[in-house]
Amino acid sequence: MIDYFFGLPSLVQGLAKGVAVILIIFPVAAACSMAERKVCAWIQCRPGPNRALPPVLAWIPGIWILQRIGLFQLMADGGKFLFKEEPLPDHVHKLYYVLAPVVAMVPAFTTVTVVPFGAYLRPGGGVIPIMLANVDVGILAVFAVASLGIYSLILAGWASNSKYPFLGGVRASAQLISYELSMTLAVLPVFLWVNEPGSAGSLSLARVVEFQSKPGFWGGTWFVFTMPLSALIFAVALFAETNRQPFDMPESEADLVGGFHTEYGAFKWSLFFVAEYANMIVGSAVFALLFLGGWNLLPWLPLAELLGKLHHLTGSEVWLHPLVAGLLSIAIFVVKILATIFVFMWVRWTVPRFRYDQVMKLGWQKLLPLSIANLIAYTVGIYFLQQ
Amino acid sequence: MAVIPVKRRSLTLVERTYLPQIAGGMWTTIKHFFGPADTLEYPEQRPAIPPGYRGVPTLVKDPNGREKCVSCQLCEFVCPPKAIRITPGSVPEGAGIDQVEKAPQAFDIDMLRCIYCGLCEEVCPEEAIFLQKQYSMSGYSRAEMVNHKDRLYELGGTLPDKHFKWDVKKAAEKSGGEHH
Numbered sequence: 001m002i003d004y005f006f007g008l009p010s011l012v013q014g015l016a017k018g019v020a021v022i023l024i025i026f027p028v029a030a031a032c033s034m035a036e037r038k039v040c041a042w043i044q045c046r047p048g049p050n051r052a053l054p055p056v057l058a059w060i061p062g063i064w065i066l067q068r069i070g071l072f073q074l075m076a077d078g079g080k081f082l083f084k085e086e087p088l089p090d091h092v093h094k095l096y097y098v099l100a101p102v103v104a105m106v107p108a109f110t111t112v113t114v115v116p117f118g119a120y121l122r123p124g125g126g127v128i129p130i131m132l133a134n135v136d137v138g139i140l141a142v143f144a145v146a147s148l149g150i151y152s153l154i155l156a157g158w159a160s161n162s163k164y165p166f167l168g169g170v171r172a173s174a175q176l177i178s179y180e181l182s183m184t185l186a187v188l189p190v191f192l193w194v195n196e197p198g199s200a201g202s203l204s205l206a207r208v209v210e211f212q213s214k215p216g217f218w219g220g221t222w223f224v225f226t227m228p229l230s231a232l233i234f235a236v237a238l239f240a241e242t243n244r245q246p247f248d249m250p251e252s253e254a255d256l257v258g259g260f261h262t263e264y265g266a267f268k269w270s271l272f273f274v275a276e277y278a279n280m281i282v283g284s285a286v287f288a289l290l291f292l293g294g295w296n297l298l299p300w301l302p303l304a305e306l307l308g309k310l311h312h313l314t315g316s317e318v319w320l321h322p323l324v325a326g327l328l329s330i331a332i333f334v335v336k337i338l339a340t341i342f343v344f345m346w347v348r349w350t351v352p353r354f355r356y357d358q359v360m361k362l363g364w365q366k367l368l369p370l371s372i373a374n375l376i377a378y379t380v381g382i383y384f385l386q387q
Numbered sequence: 388m389a390v391i392p393v394k395r396r397s398l399t400l401v402e403r404t405y406l407p408q409i410a411g412g413m414w415t416t417i418k419h420f421f422g423p424a425d426t427l428e429y430p431e432q433r434p435a436i437p438p439g440y441r442g443v444p445t446l447v448k449d450p451n452g453r454e455k456c457v458s459c460q461l462c463e464f465v466c467p468p469k470a471i472r473i474t475p476g477s478v479p480e481g482a483g484i485d486q487v488e489k490a491p492q493a494f495d496i497d498m499l500r501c502i503y504c505g506l507c508e509e510v511c512p513e514e515a516i517f518l519q520k521q522y523s524m525s526g527y528s529r530a531e532m533v534n535h536k537d538r539l540y541e542l543g544g545t546l547p548d549k550h551f552k553w554d555v556k557k558a559a560e561k562s563g564g565e566h567h
Contacts, residue, residue: 043416045425346420350412 017132021112029277032341034074039345049073081270089160089263096159101264101271104152107145108278114141115285116206118330119295119303120322129206130326138204139191142286143184146241149279150176153243153250153260156272160263168259171356172250175240178363179247183237185371186230189378190223190290196386205286209294213302220300224291229374231291233367238283240363243276245348249359284340285333292336295329303329441505441518444496445543446536452545453484455515458491462507462516470500471507486553494536498524514550517543 008016034049041048049070057063057072066072088094116131135141150173157169194211195201212222224231240247251259258264261272288294296302303325311319318324354362401407427434436442449455458475476492478484507516521542526532534542 039420042420042424045419045422047424047426047428346413346416347409350416351409 014132018113021132022109025109025112025278025281026274029274029281030078031074032277032280033077033273034070035341036345036348038070039342040349043346043349052076078270081267084266086267087265091161092263093159093161096155097263098268100152100156100159101268101275102152103155104149104272104275105278107147107149107152108275108282110145111142111282112278114138114205115282116209116289116294117285117333118326119206119209120326120329129209130330131206134204134206136202136204138202138207139187139286139290140203142205142282143180146279146282147176147180149275152272152275156264157250157260160260162263164256164258164262165260168250168252168256168262171252171256172243172260175243175247175249175359175363178360179237179240179367182233182363182367182371183241185368185375186233186237187290188375189227189230189382192379192382193223193226193386205289205294209289209296212293213296213304215302215305217300220296220302222291222293222296222299225299227291227374227378229370230378231287233371233374234287234290236362236367238287239344239347240359242279242283242344244280244344246351246354247359248353249356252353254353280341280344281337284337284344287340288333288336292340294336295333297332303332436520436522440520440522441503443498443521443524443534443542444501444503444507444516444518444539445521446494446515446539447517447543447546448540449548449551450545453486454490454540455513455548456491456494457487457513457515458489458494459512461510461512465506465510467504467506468500468502470497470502471495472497486557491536494539496534496539498532498534499529514546514548517546519543 038048047068050068050073052070052072052075053063053067054072088097113132114135114137116129116134118130120128120130153172154169157165157167157172160166190208191203194208208223212220214220218226239245243250249259251261253259256262261269264272293299297306307319307325307328311317446454446456458473460473460475463469463471463473472493472495473491474493475489478487478490484490503518505518508518519542524532
């Protein structure tokens with residue numbers, strides 16, 4: 001089976017891997033919307049959606065747990081979005097109106113290609129990251145492609161040909177431009193540190209995790225400890241980039257009805273939603289890779305060392321099998337992503353939306369100077385450290 | 388009046404970052420996150436009905452199982468939305484309610500009109516109509532939402548009676564005494 005897979009042309013292999021990742025990301029992104037409703041409900045002292053249950057499944061013992069966590073509600077919602085009528089208002093620019101949700105999905109899924117989501121140990125030693133494309137552009141590709149996602153919002157806002165979506169689109173573009181700068185500047189110190197003098201330069205995300213997996217005190221430290229300000233700026237900019245509250249400007253349902261997706265309904269609308277959550281997943285993954293040590297369980301405890309310890313403790317050879325290592329690393333990484341996404345939701349139901357001028361002020365007058373100062377300070381520091 | 392100057396302290400640097408406030412808010416929300424839900428999951432859990440609750444209006448019988456309503460129609464006249472419609476009738480022979488002269492032939496309350504004001508209960512001289520604890524009325528048609536006499540008695544049941552006023556009157560008549 002594995003030999004057959006590696007015997008296939010690389011294009012087919014890549015396609016198969018890509019489809020597999022999309023097949024996982026899409027339902028996970030959809031499940032995130034249910035998670036959001038549940039987290040919201042629990043924070044507001046409500047049980048949340050807990051009623052839907054297909055009568056044919058009611059006899060299964062213990063199925064009520066799935067019913068209580070709203071799994072069937074999620075399926076019912078998904079089915080509803082698939083089968084309900086697709087409204088196409090008369091006043092919209094038809095081509096761009098239909099194109100916008102598709103444009104939203106493409107960057108959301110494309111960024112996954114350069115994000116590693118696990119690692120396995122080579123029998124001879126050494127950690128191989130599991131990712132679709134281990135290219136040197138890494139983080140640059142994520143930023144470049146992720147910022148394309150804004151076109152869908154602008155396109156949707158403009159093609160809807162009505163006031164509220166238009167304002168939503170305008171806000172989205174202004175906000176994205178404002179926070180893109182600080183976000184990029186905030187991660188630069190990480191890559192300055194990772195690309196030590198003498199080593200081949202790389203912006204790959206896998207490289208950052210490798211750096212955080214090094215032995216020794218400084219090697220095993222996650223960047224969130226050594227660069228807390230970078231992590232903070234990146235996190236705030238991430239909230240803004242993914243249009244999450246408190247930076248919910250493009251949508252701002254209180255003043256813009258639904259913002260850019262006011263005129264959308266049915267499946268097209270749900271595509272926007274899935275894209276938003278897919279963006280969140282990728283954003284959380286990048287945050288976990290850059291600042292939270294990727295697939296390492298704890299700071300100063302890299303994956304290889306963890307597996308070695310498990311092997312030592314249990315005396316079982318199974319821990320050294322590449323498959324076990326790969327699955328364990330993916331599990332650790334996924335838990336980190338989910339925890340980050342939970343923080344996203346937690347903040348959303350805690351902090352009220354900023355006013356638009358506050359968003360602009362925070363972006364241009366606070367975060368940008370802060371990230372530039374941060375970059376300069378770390379550049380000088382890293383220069384002396386790596387001399 | 389004394390003027391009290393209020394000192395307006397400017398925000399400290401930490402406060403201006405807004406981060407401690409966000410952390411405080413998140414602490415509050417996480418407590419709610421793990422706290423119990425305030426929701427009453429309705430069809431399974433029912434709310435406790437307090438005394439004096441004004442639910443669906445019903446007709447009640449006295450402890451002897453006799454119809455109390457004498458179809459005086461006061462409730463029909465007082466009803467602000469005109470939800471009550473009474474057809475008065477004479478007391479049927481052998482119904483065991485010969486202490487009174489009249490009884491309703493038909494007694495309909497249109498629950499689509501009723502506003503649960505309780506004026507019928509207040510005005511009733513016979514203490515025959517009560518707004519009791521039933522709060523959920525539903526039906527598939529307009530006709531179903533009209534409570535007829537038998538349904539009203541079924542909902543109302545029997546309530547204790549302190550006076551038995553017609554029995555007292557009848558006993559007084561029999562013994563040749565004065566009416567109350």
